[in-house]
Amino acid sequence: MLKRLLFFIALQLAGAALGFSQGGPWGAVGGTFLAAWLWFGWDASNAARALAWLRRGGPSDSPHLHGTWGETVDRTCRLQRQHAQALQASEARLQTFLSAIQASPNGVLLLDSVGRIEWCNLQAAQQLGLDAQRDHLQTIGNLVRDPAFSAYLTQGDFTQDVLLSRPTSAGAPALQLAIRLYPYGDGSRLMLSRDVTQLQLAETMRRDFVANVSHEIRTPLTVLAGFIETLQTLKLSEEERAHYLDLMAQQAARMQALVQDLLTLSRLEGSPAPSRERWVAVGPLLARCEQDARALSQRVLPAGSTPHEWHFPDEAMRNAAGEIAGDEAELYSALSNLVSNAVRYTPAGGAIEMQWQVQADGSACLCVRDNGPGIAAEHLPRLTERFYRVDRGRSREHGGTGLGLAIAKHALQRHEAQLGITSALGHGSEFCVHFPAARLRPGAGSALSGGPGRKR
Amino acid sequence: MSDKHLSSQFDSELNQVSARVMELGGLVEAQIRHAVEALSQFSLNAAEQVAELERRVNAMEVEIDHQLTTIIARRQPTARDLRLLMAFSKATANLERMGDEATRMARMVRSIIDSGAVRTLPSGELHVAAELASGLLRKALDAFARLDTKAALAILKEDDRIDREFDGFVRKLITYMMEDPRTISASLDLLFLAKAIERIGDHSKNVAELIIYLVEGKDVRHTTMQDIESVVQ
Numbered sequence: 143m144l145k146r147l148l149f150f151i152a153l154q155l156a157g158a159a160l161g162f163s164q165g166g167p168w169g170a171v172g173g174t175f176l177a178a179w180l181w182f183g184w185d186a187s188n189a190a191r192a193l194a195w196l197r198r199g200g201p202s203d204s205p206h207l208h209g210t211w212g213e214t215v216d217r218t219c220r221l222q223r224q225h226a227q228a229l230q231a232s233e234a235r236l237q238t239f240l241s242a243i244q245a246s247p248n249g250v251l252l253l254d255s256v257g258r259i260e261w262c263n264l265q266a267a268q269q270l271g272l273d274a275q276r277d278h279l280q281t282i283g284n285l286v287r288d289p290a291f292s293a294y295l296t297q298g299d300f301t302q303d304v305l306l307s308r309p310t311s312a313g314a315p316a317l318q319l320a321i322r323l324y325p326y327g328d329g330s331r332l333m334l335s336r337d338v339t340q341l342q343l344a345e346t347m348r349r350d351f352v353a354n355v356s357h358e359i360r361t362p363l364t365v366l367a368g369f370i371e372t373l374q375t376l377k378l379s380e381e382e383r384a385h386y387l388d389l390m391a392q393q394a395a396r397m398q399a400l401v402q403d404l405l406t407l408s409r410l411e412g413s414p415a416p417s418r419e420r421w422v423a424v425g426p427l428l429a430r431c432e433q434d435a436r437a438l439s440q441r442v443l444p445a446g447s448t449p450h451e452w453h454f455p456d457e458a459m460r461n462a463a464g465e466i467a468g469d470e471a472e473l474y475s476a477l478s479n480l481v482s483n484a485v486r487y488t489p490a491g492g493a494i495e496m497q498w499q500v501q502a503d504g505s506a507c508l509c510v511r512d513n514g515p516g517i518a519a520e521h522l523p524r525l526t527e528r529f530y531r532v533d534r535g536r537s538r539e540h541g542g543t544g545l546g547l548a549i550a551k552h553a554l555q556r557h558e559a560q561l562g563i564t565s566a567l568g569h570g571s572e573f574c575v576h577f578p579a580a581r582l583r584p585g586a587g588s589a590l591s592g593g594p595g596r597k598r
Numbered sequence: 599m600s601d602k603h604l605s606s607q608f609d610s611e612l613n614q615v616s617a618r619v620m621e622l623g624g625l626v627e628a629q630i631r632h633a634v635e636a637l638s639q640f641s642l643n644a645a646e647q648v649a650e651l652e653r654r655v656n657a658m659e660v661e662i663d664h665q666l667t668t669i670i671a672r673r674q675p676t677a678r679d680l681r682l683l684m685a686f687s688k689a690t691a692n693l694e695r696m697g698d699e700a701t702r703m704a705r706m707v708r709s710i711i712d713s714g715a716v717r718t719l720p721s722g723e724l725h726v727a728a729e730l731a732s733g734l735l736r737k738a739l740d741a742f743a744r745l746d747t748k749a750a751l752a753i754l755k756e757d758d759r760i761d762r763e764f765d766g767f768v769r770k771l772i773t774y775m776m777e778d779p780r781t782i783s784a785s786l787d788l789l790f791l792a793k794a795i796e797r798i799g800d801h802s803k804n805v806a807e808l809i810i811y812l813v814e815g816k817d818v819r820h821t822t823m824q825d826i827e828s829v830v831q
Contacts, residue, residue: 256613276744283617284743287624289651309631309733 146210153177185211248336249319255329257282257295269308269319269335282333291321300324300331305338318342347527354529358400358544362393369393396543403545406475407528410552416469418581424498425460427474431481435494438485447490454496463498464506464584466577468557476553479546480510480573486542487571488514504579513570522563526551557581608673612682615665619686619693622658623739625651626697630735630798633703634728637721637791640711648704655697662690678815685812689742692801692808696735699794699801703728706791713784720770724792727763731795734760734802742805747813747830753806754826760799767792 154177161173188211195205195215204215240261243250249266251259258279259272267274270286277285283292286306294304303320310317318339324332369390373383432454439450455463466473484494495511517525517532524530529544551561558578565571629651636644666687669675675683710721734753741749768789775785810818810830818826 271740276746280743281613281617281620284620285740287620287627287739289621289625289628289654292621292624309729309736 143210149209150178150181153181188212248334251282251333251335253282253323253331253333254279257331260330266333266335269317269337271308294321294323303336351528354544355404358529359397362397362400365393366390400543400545403543403549406549407545407552410472410549410556415556416467416472418467420469421465421467421583422470422473423465424463425457427470427477428455428460428463428496428498430474431477431496434478435481435485438482442486443490449490450485450488451491451493452495453493455498459498464500464582466557467581467583472553472556476550477508477575479550480575483542483546483573484510484512484514484571488512492570500582504582506577506579506582508575508577509572510574511570511572516567516569516571517563517565518567519565522565525563526561608669611665611669611673612679615662615669615683615686618658618662618665619689620739620743622655622662622690622693623735623742625655625658626693626700627732627735627739629655629697629700630703630728630732633700633707634725634732636704636707637728638725640707642708642711645704645708648700652697652701655694659690659694663687666690678812681812681815685808688808689805692804696798696801699797702794703791706787706794710784710787710791713787719774719781719784719788720767721788723763723767723770724788724795727760727767727792727795730756730760730763731798731802734799735805738802738805738809742809745809745813747810750806750809751826751830754803754823757799757803760796764792764796 154174157173157175157177157180158170159173161169161171161176163169165172188207188209191205192207192211192215195203196218204219206212207215240263244263244265246263246265249263249269251262251266251270254260258281259277260279262270262272262274262277264274266272272285283295288306290304291306294300300323303322306319306321307316308319316339317337318341319335320338321333321335324334326332369386372378373386378386432452435454436452443449481494481496488494493513495509497507497509497511499507499509501507521530521532525532526547528548531542531544554561554575558581560576562574562576563571564574629648632644632647632651635641636648666683670683673679710719734756737749737756738753740746741753771785771789771792775782804819807818810816810826814829816829818829
């Protein structure tokens with residue numbers, strides 16, 4: 143301000159001096175007057191330029207001015223730049239927050255006080271069939287029209303989840319969503335949606351399992367109780383008594399088998415994975431399975447019918463089969479389950495084949511094939527579920543507990559092996575176990591008889 | 599759904615009634631979903647739920663009609679507001695009809711279960727058409743909420759697929775009836791069921807036409823597809 147005053151006074155003095163030299167004292171007065179107007183004109187033009195620039199509103203092409211107006215313009219420029227930077231920073235922070243919410247596995251939706259969508263992340267858009275841009279400020283109740291949800295919205299008690307099922311693309315099972323609202327701020331609400339399809343599936347499976355176990359245990363128990371009552375109340379001949387006791391023993395054995403299988407399953411689930419240090423020779427394992435199969439075949443086929451036709455690896459092949467890292471008892475129970483299934487379900491005269499193949503990449507396949515009745519395609523994915531039976535009555539009459547394949551699959555999974563099932567009605571079934579190369583090594587037998595070159 | 603009015607009370611009334619119409623749509627969707635479930639799993643339980651929802655749908659239709667009459671009497675709307683209210687009124691009627699069709703489906707499923715001919719007839723193929731129809735209704739209501747005429751046009755085109763499915767199904771049923779006259783009564787039930795599904799598709803189409811009427815101001819009922827396309831573009 144002082145500079146401005148000094149400049150003004152200097153200009154007037156200069157005007158006065160110039161006027162004095164031209165026209166004496168009156169000239170000095172006129173010069174001062176003229177200088178004051180001159181200064182005012184210059185200052186007004188500067189002010190007009192600064193104002194015009196401010197009216198244009200842009201920080202770009204600021205006018206080059208001197209003195210106070212110049213500084214005003216400079217400072218305005220600087221303030222504007224600072225504001226822009228602060229805005230950019232907060233915008234960047236907002237974007238970080240939004241992308242963090244985008245990354246959430248749950249659907250997140252922000253609703254305003256009248257229930258319109260203010261923002262939603264990609265998950266929510268997918269789960270609820272929304273479009274984040276187009277549905278901005280659309281009322282949520284118009285797009286998520288499930289009666290359960292609209293009741294939830296209006297009743298105003300948000301302490302519980304509401305469950306919705308959304309149809310997905312044709313054929314796929316419906317998406318199960320758990321949705322919950324959290325009020326915040328001035329009547330706004332945060333809506334979280336979680337995909338609970340798998341959770342509900344697991345819950346159903348657990349319920350089914352408990353129901354099945356109870357049922358499977360109760361059936362033989364009912365029979366036993368019936369016989370006990372008979373023995374208690376009726377006077378029976380020695381022969382009848384022996385017959386009843388026989389039947390009772392059968393039922394008791396069935397229950398024992400069931401409990402044994404359940405215990406095996408829970409042991410498989412509960413214990414740590416089998417070590418990679420212990421090696422099990424495949425040859426003897428296959429031989430044991432073969433013995434079991436032949437013995438079982440004699441037991442289950444009615445006397446006098448055509449025996450099964452066997453195709454098992456011969457001794458040389460067994461010796462060349464190498465070793466698997468893992469637990470012998472578990473592997474044996476898995477493989478013998480597969481073989482005994484083949485024997486049980488293949489009618490008299492049918493062929494049963496067991497094959498051990500080492501692949502080029504060092505992994506190996508154990509296949510059990512039969513030409514029995516086969517399994518319909520709709521049963522295949524569920525075959526290894528506990529107590530899942532293609533045909534209830536038949537399976538029981540074959541003496542199965544319904545847990546065999548579940549045990550096999552579990553035991554094999556623990557050995558990183560995969561169980562593949564292919565089958566078609568009328569064309570027999572094939573159960574293939576694929577062992578990874580990491581769990582295999584050529585055994586002593588194969589080294590003696592042919593060395594690694596035999597491995598093809 | 600609508601632009602601002604001088605009277606914010608009017609705005610809130612319009613919003614309220616549009617929310618009710620959408621809620622009715624949700625009820626009918628649920629009804630059809632249960633009816634489809636009843637059909638695909640022959641579940642009596644699901645069929646019962648359809649009948650239960652029907653009562654709510656009916657009550658809601660009456661309530662919405664009452665609200666609409668009140669608004670028209672009190673506000674004397676013109677232009678777009680009038681079209682909006684007309685569209686609401688017609689959509690409500692169409693939705694209620696769809697609810698009736700779903701109820702009919704449930705009734706037919708029940709009578710097929712009672713007749714015991716569940717396994718012998720090709721009911722599985724109806725399932726596809728039923729899914730199509732319920733998907734169509736969902737899209738129609740989504741488009742209505744978004745006032746999306748492009749989606750409405752797509753719905754009009756898609757309805758033909760349901761009609762084709764229906765024709766094919768009728769031909770198939772005839773062969774079944776000729777093969778074994780004992781299945782005729784159950785086949786007739788299935789025929790009515792198929793017809794109900796086809797009607798649901800038609801009603802969805804009506805709703806789609808209402809959207810174009812509401813947004814463009816042109817009534818496109820009973821016109822050719824080319825005319826409709828030129829209106830929407």
